[in-house]
Amino acid sequence: MDMWHHRPVFTEIVHRAHRAGLAGASVFRGIEGFGASSLIHTVRLLSLSEELPVAVVIVDTDDRIRAFLPQLDELVTEGLVILDGCEVIRWTGRGQEEQ
Secondary structure, eight states: OOEETTEEHHHHHHHHHHHTTOSEEEEEEOSEEOOTTOOOEETTOGGGGGGOOEEEEEESOHHHHHHHHHHHHHHOSSSOOOOOOOOOOOOOOTTOOOO
């Protein structure tokens, strides 16, 4: 697991996104996968369980996400950063009127 000052990188990304006032962030841990190393990591092999795939999804407007990207430069030293647009069909939150 990639670390940043004694905590997981994904935790640092979520906390920075929160401090930046972005709309939302979630962390998803995969149960099996492989990347550039071509080694398959899986929950079935305890020795590789620390290297399971992790995805951090941050949601906000394109401009706000792009403004946040420089913060990822120092945090993501191995992995993939992608921008993927989406169409929001419905958004509601606590205390929010339907958007």
